[in-house]
Amino acid sequence: MKKLDLDALINETGVDSALIFNGDGNLIKSLYLNFDGNIAAMGGILLTMCKELIEDLKLGNSQELILQAEKGLFFVRKLEKDEYLALITKNPSKLGLIHLKLQAIS
Numbered sequence: 001m002k003k004l005d006l007d008a009l010i011n012e013t014g015v016d017s018a019l020i021f022n023g024d025g026n027l028i029k030s031l032y033l034n035f036d037g038n039i040a041a042m043g044g045i046l047l048t049m050c051k052e053l054i055e056d057l058k059l060g061n062s063q064e065l066i067l068q069a070e071k072g073l074f075f076v077r078k079l080e081k082d083e084y085l086a087l088i089t090k091n092p093s094k095l096g097l098i099h100l101k102l103q104a105i106s
Helices: 006-013 036-056 092-105
Strands: 017-022 027-031 064-069 072-080 083-089
Touching: 006 017, 006 027, 006 083, 006 092, 017 036, 027 036, 036 064, 036 072, 036 083, 064 092, 072 092, 083 092
Parallel strands: none
Antiparallel strands: 017 027, 017 083, 064 072, 072 083
């Protein structure tokens, strides 16, 4: 996969912020997000728990994590090996556009 331009991705999808982190929850890069290190760490924990759940259910490998709340959406997708992209938006209707854009860059 080519180098991901977070700023362009934010502009094209209309999300509020983005970050890239590894499976251990270490922040690699972020834009427009306060407490990005904490978000990356918590994202790493969530991914570990979800991976174990998916394995126990024998559903294969997890590809995405989507948390929808009453005031927004937290979307995580695996990029390569041990890197994950998280997008945060206050507008959950952006989910379709997020999927469309990420299919184009995968």
